[in-house]
Amino acid sequence: MITAGVDVGLENIKIVILKDGKIAAKSEGPAGGAGRGRAAEKLWEETLNKAGIQAADVSKTVATGAGKYDVAFAGDRVVEVVADARAARYFYPNATSVVDAGADQVRVATLGEGDKIEEVVLNQKCSAGLGIMLKYMGRRLGMTLAEMSALAPDAAGGKTVNDGCAVFTEMDALELLNRNVHKKEVAGAVVQTVICRINAILKDKIPPAKETTVFIGGMTRNTAVVDGLKARSGIRFLIPEEAQYGCAVGAAVIASDR
Amino acid sequence: MSKQLWETRPLEIWGRAKALRARWQKSIDESAEQENLLLAHGNTGEVDWRESFKGLNIIEDNPVGAMMASVSDSFARKARLASEIRGWGREICGYVQNCWGVQFLGYQLDNSPFPLRDMCVPFSDPCDQHTKRGQQCMDFSPIPRWGGDWMMYLGERDPQREVEMIEERVYNTLKVIDDIERIFGIEFDDEKFVESIKAHRQVGEYALKVTQSMTNIPSPLGQKDLYSFYTLGGLTKVAPDELVDFWKSFSDELQWRIDNHIAAVGNERYRWMEAHPSPWHYLRYYRYMEQYGAVCVGSQYSHMMAGPIELKPDGTMDRREMIPRPAGTEIRTREDAVRAALTEARGHRFKDDEYFRLNAITDFAKGFKVNGALMPLYRGGVGCTLTRKEQGLQLSEIGVRVMHYEGSQPGDRTDLDERRFMDQLDTWMEGQGLRKFEE
Numbered sequence: 001m002i003t004a005g006v007d008v009g010l011e012n013i014k015i016v017i018l019k020d021g022k023i024a025a026k027s028e029g030p031a032g033g034a035g036r037g038r039a040a041e042k043l044w045e046e047t048l049n050k051a052g053i054q055a056a057d058v059s060k061t062v063a064t065g066a067g068k069y070d071v072a073f074a075g076d077r078v079v080e081v082v083a084d085a086r087a088a089r090y091f092y093p094n095a096t097s098v099v100d101a102g103a104d105q106v107r108v109a110t111l112g113e114g115d116k117i118e119e120v121v122l123n124q125k126c127s128a129g130l131g132i133m134l135k136y137m138g139r140r141l142g143m144t145l146a147e148m149s150a151l152a153p154d155a156a157g158g159k160t161v162n163d164g165c166a167v168f169t170e171m172d173a174l175e176l177l178n179r180n181v182h183k184k185e186v187a188g189a190v191v192q193t194v195i196c197r198i199n200a201i202l203k204d205k206i207p208p209a210k211e212t213t214v215f216i217g218g219m220t221r222n223t224a225v226v227d228g229l230k231a232r233s234g235i236r237f238l239i240p241e242e243a244q245y246g247c248a249v250g251a252a253v254i255a256s257d258r
Numbered sequence: 259m260s261k262q263l264w265e266t267r268p269l270e271i272w273g274r275a276k277a278l279r280a281r282w283q284k285s286i287d288e289s290a291e292q293e294n295l296l297l298a299h300g301n302t303g304e305v306d307w308r309e310s311f312k313g314l315n316i317i318e319d320n321p322v323g324a325m326m327a328s329v330s331d332s333f334a335r336k337a338r339l340a341s342e343i344r345g346w347g348r349e350i351c352g353y354v355q356n357c358w359g360v361q362f363l364g365y366q367l368d369n370s371p372f373p374l375r376d377m378c379v380p381f382s383d384p385c386d387q388h389t390k391r392g393q394q395c396m397d398f399s400p401i402p403r404w405g406g407d408w409m410m411y412l413g414e415r416d417p418q419r420e421v422e423m424i425e426e427r428v429y430n431t432l433k434v435i436d437d438i439e440r441i442f443g444i445e446f447d448d449e450k451f452v453e454s455i456k457a458h459r460q461v462g463e464y465a466l467k468v469t470q471s472m473t474n475i476p477s478p479l480g481q482k483d484l485y486s487f488y489t490l491g492g493l494t495k496v497a498p499d500e501l502v503d504f505w506k507s508f509s510d511e512l513q514w515r516i517d518n519h520i521a522a523v524g525n526e527r528y529r530w531m532e533a534h535p536s537p538w539h540y541l542r543y544y545r546y547m548e549q550y551g552a553v554c555v556g557s558q559y560s561h562m563m564a565g566p567i568e569l570k571p572d573g574t575m576d577r578r579e580m581i582p583r584p585a586g587t588e589i590r591t592r593e594d595a596v597r598a599a600l601t602e603a604r605g606h607r608f609k610d611d612e613y614f615r616l617n618a619i620t621d622f623a624k625g626f627k628v629n630g631a632l633m634p635l636y637r638g639g640v641g642c643t644l645t646r647k648e649q650g651l652q653l654s655e656i657g658v659r660v661m662h663y664e665g666s667q668p669g670d671r672t673d674l675d676e677r678r679f680m681d682q683l684d685t686w687m688e689g690q691g692l693r694k695f696e697e
Contacts, residue, residue, distance in 0.1 A: 066681075076697075079681075079688040109689065119654065120689040122682065124635065124664045125675055205654055 002058050004047075005083065005251030006040060006074055008067030010132065011103040012218065013040050015047040016248040017058070018256065025051035026245050037070040044073060060255040064247055066104065076258055081107045081120050083250030088214040089115075090253050091240040097208035099198070099237070100247060101219035103131040106198055110206045121204045128166045129197020131219050136166075137173060137190045141183045148187050149222040153231065155188025163193040163200075194219075195228040202233055214238045216246025261551060261695050264476050266524035269483065271508050278490050278504060286317060295442060298378035298395050305431050305599040306458060308379075310451035313444045317373065319391075320669075321489065323353030326360070326367060327669045328539045333367050334359075338670065346394065351639035352537075352670030358394035374399055377442070379434055381406040402441065404434045415614070424600045431596050448592045455595040457498030459602065461491045462565045464505035466577065469564040471512040472555045473575055473626050476521035477529070478512045481554035482544035483522065485535060488560040527551035528692060530630040531623060533649065534559050534642050536663075536679070537671040543683065549694040550687045555626045558618065565602060569621035619649045623658045630659040630686070638667035661686040 002024070007014040009031060017025045027047040032039030040063075048055060055073065063074035064083040071077075080100070084107055088098035100107045104127065110119040127133045138148050159176055162168035169190065176186045198219070202208055215237035219225055221244060230237060242249060294315045297308060308316045327334040334352075337359025342348065344362060346355060361372050378401060380392035396403040439446050468487075471478050487508065491501045514520075528551055535557070536543060544554055561567065566578035589595050623631065631653050636642040650660040663682055665674040687693075 079685045081685050081689050107685075116691065117689045119659070120685065122685065124662070125673075125678065205651065205660075 001256055002051075002053065003252045003255035004058050004061040005248040005253070005255060006044070006061060006063045006065075006068075006071050007080075007083070007245070007248035007251060008036055008040055008063065008065040008071060009102055009104075009218070009247075010066050011135075012244075013043050013065075013067075014245045014248040015040075015043050016242075016245050016252045017047055017051045017053070018249075018252040019051070021253075021256070023242065023245075023249070024053075026242060026248070028244065031067065036067045037072060040067070040071050041073065060258060062251040062255040062258065064251040076255070078251055078254050080105070080247055081109050081117065081122075083247045083254060084216065085109050085111055085117050085250065086115065086253045087216060087246040087250030090249055091216075091242075091246075092212070092214055092238050095212055095214045095238065097206075097213040098246075099202060099208065099213060099215050100217040101131065101198055101215070101225075102217040102247075103135075106130065106201045108202055108204070108208065110208070119206050121201055123197075123201055126165055128162075128164060128169055129194045129201075131217075133166045133169065134190065134194055134219075134222065134225075137170065138187070140170065140173065141177075141187050141190075143183065143187055145222065148191060149224050151184065151188050151191055151224040153224070153228060155184055155224070156192050157185045157188065159185050159189040161186075161189045161193050163196040169193055188224075191222075191224045191228060194225055195232055198225075198229055199232050202235070208233075208235055210235050212238070214240070214246075216240065216243045218244050220244060261525045261527075263526065264519050264521035264524050266521050269479075269511060271504070271511055274504055274507070275487060275490060278500070279486075285315075286322070295376040295444065296373055298375035298392060299380065305596050306454060307431065307435055307446075307451060307596070309454055310447045311438065311444055312447060314438075317375070319357035320353045323351075323356035323669045324538050326356045327352060327537060327671060330367055331539070331671055334670070335672070337363060341394070348666075349638055349640060350390070351642075352667035353639075354391060354394070355638075356669055358398075361395060361398055375401055377402050377404075377438065379404045379406055402437075404437065406430070406434070424597070427600050428593065428597050431600070432593060435592070446592070451592060452589055452595050454498050455589060455599050457502050458491075458599065460502045461505045462563075462602070464502070464509040465491070466564040466567065467509040468505070468512055469556070469561045469567060470575055471509070471516060474516050475529075475627060476519070476523070476526040477553050477555045478515035478520060478522060480522035480544060481532070481535075481557055481560065482541050484556070484560050485541070488563040491563070521553075523548050523551065523553040525551040525695065526553045528630070528687075528690075529553055529555045529626065529628045530632060531555060531626055531628045532557045532559075532632040532634075533619070533646065534634050534636070535668055536634065537665060537668050537674050539671055540674060540676060540679075543679065546680065546683065547687075549696065550692050551695065552687070552692075554632075555628060556622070558622060561622075567625075568618075569625045573625065575622075575625035615645045616648055616652050620652050620656055623653055623656065628658060630661070630690070633660055633662050635662050635664050636667045637665070637673055638670060642667060659686070659690055 002019050004017045011031055013029050013031050015027050016023055025047050027043050029043045061074045062076045062078050063071035064078050064080050068077045084098045084100045088095040096111055098109050106123045108121040109117050112118040138145055159181060161172035173186050213235050220239050294313045297314055297316045299316055299318050334356045338355040340362040341355045341359035360366055364372055366372055375395050378392040378395050392403045435446055567575050568578035570576050589598050633646045633650050635646055653660050663679050666672045
């Protein structure tokens with residue numbers, strides 16, 4: 001059986017094709033802003049080519065993510081946190097919690113028996129601590145995401161910026177730059193604020209288990225954030241190789257049920 | 259509607275409710291044209307004495323501010339801006355900012371001049387900005403302002419302390435009435451006051467039955483409709499006898515619906531509660547939730563119309579009496595009426611203290627047999643948000659699924675992200691294994 005999951009995020013689209021429960025092909029591309037429906041179709045063609053199949057060979061396609069209603073070729077939709085939960089159990093059958101940190105959302109789900117979700121926590125509206133803020137601040141500081149990812153744990157050198165509001169984060173960062181603080185230290189402080197924010201969401205209701213919590217989403221590519229979050233939260237996250245495709249994988253698994 | 263489980267139909271009483279509401283609106287519109295004094299007030303509070311003054315018209319800033327935000331967002335924004343540039347911060351209640359912003363603008367939504375108030379008696383509340391309530395109009399005109407003293411209650415409840423607090427409030431209320439009589443030379447009608455307090459007590463009894471009816475499965479009434487009714491008699495002033503009769507008819511109709519299994523939502527399979535509504539222009543989320551077979555069965559915000567209620571050992575919600583009323587106590591004088599109203603009101607004030615807020619919300623969830631709770635986190639009117647996160651944790655501990663969402667305040671739609679709110683609702687419901695029926 002061949003199924004597909006399409007995760008249309010704010011920044012990137014991720015598509016996964018599952019064949020008999022195994023990942024047969026995966027692709028990632030920019031979301032394309034208002035044209036994300038077209039961007040998804042283009043990426044869909046690429047992924048089909050990678051898998052060496054036609055669209056008609058796919059039994060069902062489920063879309064998820066902020067742009068899930070823009071995916072015309074999907075037969076069904078699922079909310080992101082349900083896809084996250086299925087992905088966590090796909091990668092690690094004994095998983096008890098899943099954290100998905102991306103461009104505009106941080107989601108934490110506590111998993112119950114079977115497909116049941118016991119609890120969900122989402123970030124509130126402010127983009128503080130999210131991937132989109134990290135990207136924006138990188139641009140402000142003249143650093144790439146890769147450079148920010150490579151920052152050492154103590155890069156901040158004791159400097160701090162506001163972790164409650166992205167606007168205040170930027171103001172604090174600018175103030176540090178105006179005091180001639182090196183941009184790497186400022187970037188380190190920004191990374192720390194991201195870590196604090198995600199950690200607060202992690203601990204909002206039911207603290208995740210130390211050994212059986214899965215971490216997925218685009219933020220897993222940022223080594224500085226992942227290492228810092230591990231240290232601060234005390235959680236030894238399970239991070240699958242296809243972590244940034246997690247939500248799409250979950251959608252593809254759900255497609256095989258529907 | 260898919261998966262119909264019970265019959266559903268509109269309430270018969272809607273026509274009467276709309277007529278009462280229209281009369282109240284007319285009284286507001288005509289206030290400025292009359293020669294009477296105008297009183298600015300936040301809400302009724304615990305003792306409704308104002309109607310008993312001859313030659314006094316009341317304009318409450320809460321409902322006026324709420325209506326403004328619903329009718330014209332652009333005008334409400336203009337009003338709030340007028341208030342903000344005079345130094346009144348965004349943390350202040352949206353109702354207050356709307357209402358007094360219009361004062362600063364000088365004209366109302368229909369271009370008519372703002373009716374300047376002659377006095378104000380704001381009710382204070384745990385919301386910190388309510389201590390400043392009334393200051394906008396007091397400074398502007400200037401006019402006399404009295405403070406409705408409303409003490410915070412910290413720690414465990416203590417009956418003796420309750421008595422002392424009530425006596426202080428009795429003194430405070432009587433003094434306000436005396437002062438107004440003396441300063442403005444207008445007459446207070448004690449007989450009318452005693453009758454109105456008695457009527458208010460009767461309305462409370464019927465409102466309690468309405469509240470209790472919503473513990474039934476299926477609920478005969480949804481929260482969206484209750485929000486329309488609960489102001490009738492609380493905020494909306496018409497003849498006392500008419501209100502008593504209206505609430506009796508309302509309560510009777512709900513009992514009839516229970517007896518005949520008439521549901522507010524015909525496919526009810528999920529019950530949720532809330533602590534406050536979203537901004538008033540956006541009540542369509544109740545209809546959206548019906549697609550999941552979900553009905554909102556109550557809110558502390560509106561059920562306070564029923565007076566003090568609590569969860570009884572048998573699982574029912576019934577009258578809370580912090581200080582038992584001595585048998586045979588009759589209301590004859592102004593002081594009797596003030597004391598009786600305050601004694602009965604004491605104990606339902608879920609806003610009063612952190613201890614009671616937390617326990618009250620879990621009791622509420624159990625009594626109304628809810629599966630979930632929607633809890634807004636509002637930027638303005640901090641009393642609306644005080645302890646909401648703690649309440650959410652308490653509810654989670656007893657198995658109630660909680661969703662928080664952000665907004666400004668029910669009278670200010672600025673910070674409510676409608677699209678995001680809908681997405682959150684989908685996540686919340688699907689995360690609990692429920693999908694819309696049409697899917």
